[in-house]
Amino acid sequence: MAVKQNFFAEKREWSKLKDQILDHYLAPYLAKITTSGRPTRIADCFAGKGRFDDGQPGSPIIIAKHVDAMRARSPAPDVKAIFIEQKYAAELRANLAAASNCQVIEGDYEQFVLGFLSGRVDRDRNYFFYVDPYGIKSLNFSHFARLKAVGFQSLEILINLNTTGFLREGCRLLKLTRKIPEWADDLDFDTDGKNTPVRMDEVADGNYWQTILADFQTRTIDFHQAEEQFIAGYIERLGTHFKYVVNIPIKERSHHMPKYRLVFATDYHDGLFLMVNEMNAAWRKLLEQERGGQLYLFDATALEALGGLTIQEKVIAELRLPMNLRDLLICLIRKHGIAHTIGEYKAAIKEKEGSVFKLMRDPPKTPTGKPSHSMDYNKGKIIVNPIPPKWPKWPPKWPVLQP
Ligand SMILES: C[S@@+](CC[C@H](N)C(=O)[O-])C[C@H]1O[C@@H](n2cnc3c(N)ncnc32)[C@H](O)[C@@H]1O
Structure with a gap:
């Protein structure tokens, strides 16, 4: 299945949201992490064009802005950004022409990570990985685990995890007969047609998703519950490698189903606290937008249903x-x-x-x-x-x- 061709035609609400969280997080993150005195590297693993066709900045322009801001400090800390992009590297280079300390690597994310891990790795560095693919096919969990096992000075990961797309693909591969909701079709979801249950296990770090979908098939749970169980399982597994993992569901109002989850993993309470504040701010902003009649939002009910306590x-x-x-x-x-x-x-x-x-x-x-x-x-x-x-x-x- 081909990916939606016009992803970069116009920056849509959910892309704005991801970028807002990234943008607001990076300034305090860089200010804090560079006090360690160690080199800091930001890796944008599915970088895109850099700029959307409607002129709005994509993640590379946002990251480059923060790298520049750090370089303007005196003394300037050692901060650099790496952008990995398979298809739009030329456009990305053009869009980053004025940016300093930014390197574009044309190629495949998985090849890059494997090459990086097998080369001489300088552990005395801070790394922030932003992982924003179209779908889930490249999100092999073991890459995150192996990166973590290196023992960098610090490592934080922000992943756009398309949980709905994952489960939809799972239903297809397991040949389940229960119909999934129509809205779960995601035009941004890319698959190369080579997915297998084993490959899905590698993404999820286990086959627990198959048990969840079996319960969905027997109508023990609905698709919404399946998604919640899946993200809970995923976070539990990521939590065996990182001290703290938080996520934000981005939902479509009419269905109250997450379009995707932004998952953040860190070992540092400072990073956790900063990200919680940013995710909370984004959630509130979208709630406001929903009141104004916009399409996409975080679902307030799920968060407020946490016992109704003050x-x-x-x-x-x-x-x-x-x-x-x-x-x-x-x-x-x-x-x-x-x-x-x-x-x-x-x-x-x-x-x-x-x-x-x-x-x-x-x-x-x-x-x-x-x-x-x-x-x-x-x-x-x-x-x-x-x-x-x-x-x-x-x-x-x-x-x-x-x-
Ligand atoms: C969702 S877009 C990224 C959007 C970007 N983060 C932004 O905010 O502008 C995903 C990008 O990953 C690229 N891509 C897809 N598969 C890839 C792979 N295996 N390795 C590297 N880049 C890939 C696509 O060409 C696309 O530009």
Whole structure:
């Protein structure tokens, strides 16, 4: 099946969303990661033309802008970008003509990764991989695992995972007779016709997707549930290699089904917190757009259905024992994904400081000798303690009955 020819004709809503998250993430990421003093490399693995035909920037132009911004710093950190593109390398080179520290590699992503892994790898570097293919055929899971096993100074990966396309392809390969919803057809989904269940296992890192689709076939679950189970399985597997994995579903309003998932994997809580904030901002923005009648959005219901608890209630539920603020935030993200920003969690805790939460800070005072109210765990130790609710005294005082 040929891929949709006019992907680059016009930048559509879901491409804008991916790029917005990438764009907003890169500035704070680069500012932070370059303080390590190690060289930093951004690899855009399915780079595209660089610019859409309607003039909008694609991921390469966005990345090049951030590389340039870092070069303008004094002293300039060692930051470079690598763009891998099979079909549009010439256009990409032209679009990046004015960019510095950017290298275009014409060719196949898989060949590049395999060549990279078998060559002399400099581990003393930070790498950020942006993986944005049309479909799933090139997303061999073991490449991510092998990259991680190298032990770079740091490695972060942002993957556009077309979960719906994966399951649709799975149904076709397993010759399932249950019809999948019509909308699940994705014109951006590219397959070379050479897919096999074994190859799909390699993408998913296991055959759990076949069990999920068997349940779909027997009507134990619907397609929506199948997608949710599949992404849960995928994240669990990626989580065996990276400390933190978060994802954002991008859904089509009329069906409430993710068009795809952006999956982010990192070992660094700073990276996790930054990405959660960005994904949350993008989700809210699209929610607004949906209210304005646009087509694509994140589905609010899925995120709000996380128990219907307030943020404070979610914090209380997590806080059985005193906890370091940073670890508490990590636990909350593990449980509630991108539902809230770091700032929202901190504000909710601070609002009830003294009544619901007791905060112990080290140092307890500011440099000017005032009591510290800091919520910045990078500047000192902050332990959050639950304050048990006050129970009425027992036995209660009975009212004196008048004769
Ligand atoms: C979804 S587009 C990328 C869009 C890009 N991230 C952007 O924001 O502008 C996927 C790109 O991957 C390229 N591509 C497809 N298969 C590839 C492969 N095996 N290796 C490298 N590039 C490939 C396609 O030519 C296409 O330009």
